[in-house]
Amino acid sequence: MSMVSGRWKFGLLLALTTAVLWGVLPIALKGVMETLDPITTTFFRFALAALLLTPYILLRGRHASGLSLFSRLQSPRLFLQMLAAGLLLTANYALYILGLERTTAEAAQIVIQAAPMLLLLSGIWLFAERLSKLQWFGCISFITGLCVFFSPRFYDVFIAVNAYGIGVMLIFVAALVWTGYAIMQKFLLQQFSSQETMVVFYWIGTLAFLPFADFTALPQLSSLQWGLLAFCGLNTLIAYGSFAEAMAHIEASKVSAVLALTPMITVTTVHLIPIPGLVVEPITILTLCGAALVVGGSMLTALGKPSPR
Template structure:
């Protein structure tokens, strides 16, 4: 079986990865607000349906919809794996987020890009140089320092908080499987076509469990956050899928590991403006130093030259 090869346009891959980091970084806050008025299944169904509709219209206007010939040649098993595992990631992450905080969720979900990066090395025969392996060590140390207090909370947590953390870990594992399957699907279709099919399949999977009428009872803020979550899905995952077209999975995953920094900064800003709406996490000097190491480690892995 032929494996997907990146286009080599690493600057474009880096820019798309950074856009994904920004959008995924602020997403947990919007989801937390949305979950105050909707159940996780309806939120997930709406996000997939909105993404499918918007992406379908965009591809149709550009005459880039997948042809019947390409669809017939598509490996259905691989498409099924990508769709089911992305659907599982969405609902497990939302269920976990309902029981824990946005910051803690982003700590644990970082297993996803790490696992995808290791999978890219193993499956797609990508290689790390010594500098990149050093960057991985710096990245690991940075996270250990940056999330020191959150990890202490996790270890001593009881009840629903711990259950929510467990769901986030499972969500990270299934996302890594999705990411690798998504990259291989690029061998047959463009990133836009692949995501269109996955969005459509996932929307159908969640349709029987959704309660669309509940959307009418949302407050203006909750409705705005729901729409933002839908737009976030189509733009962020579109950028992510396209970044895999131009860059190695291991390097994309390295950049994505900086997402929690965006989340914690966003949480702090929202908490400063609306103190009663969300819980923030106080950073110590050690945490600030750890965040610097995370950025340095991510960029070292992402930009380190290959032999």
């Protein structure tokens, strides 16, 4: 039985919204982290999203099944699934921002692109599908692109394993964790709406990060940084809400293909719009080719499905 609604135009629009928001997110986070530490920054992202979405869920009341969110969560199986997915998403946020602190926005987005690639591959394994020749070519292009993009920083990533290299590794682990979250989210959408799952995840993240948040630096935030912090919270709410809803309308492969555009959005933004204080990757023909191979490989792997026999 199909797990998608078939409203593909709406689903693609939602996926594109997610790609754009995720593309500019690391730039905003970098601006906030000039003053706030990564964990406190992430706490505010979760808390703001939770506070904004909760009234909507409470006013909406009951699910189509007639049972409220809290009633359905009384099922031990659904409760544990929801908790596990929320903790995976929380871990993804923590690993990503700790990695972003140590590397550049462009590098972070190139590495995190492994997440939709892994999501697609995991779907193939879960449902015993086979890879087409085009998909195998996409996988090889993706791996080649990563190697080409990071070739100027090969020593930092693979030999010295300095702050930059550690950041890259943390973000790759974040991609692995995100894949587990996305798989669980897909199954949870059979019992809950996307908004219901996300509000629970946001509260799990808020409570998980609260004990480690440090609010002493808040008075030092500039007006611009307060605006960036608010944008990060809204970005969290809209981007993940759009992603969860897109998964309900179109196949995971098509969502993955659209999300493949995210690194290009980041690279284009940081190099076309001067941002004071933001350290950027030195862009050369080699690194641009690497980024293009990563994006193209992701899209080929997502869309190059075997034709039905």
